[in-house]
Amino acid sequence: MKINWKVRFTNPIFYAQLVLSILAPILAYAGLSYADLTTWGALFDVLKQAVSNPYVLSLVVISLYNAVVDPTTKGHKDSLQAQTYKKPKKDVA
Secondary structure: OOOOHHHHOOOHHHHHHHHHHHHHHHHHHHOOOHHHOOOHHHHHHHHHHHHOOHHHHHHHHHHHHHHHOOOOOOOOOOOHHHHOOOOOOOOOO
């Protein structure tokens, strides 16, 4: 899997995708919303329960996979053009 990790990690949107890919399936399984996590203790309790549940962990892995793989290319890699980027591409309208 050839992915341009350097460029992805310079893009704040990628971090948001990773965080949401982890939290969304955990909260959905627990029947909670983001508003229910009002303390760090509550967040850590939910994460601790998720880590001990293989089903929830598999949901998180699938969610992370979906956030990382580019659906516009064949296979599990970035396009040849995207692999050459030094920073996220800006579209010019």
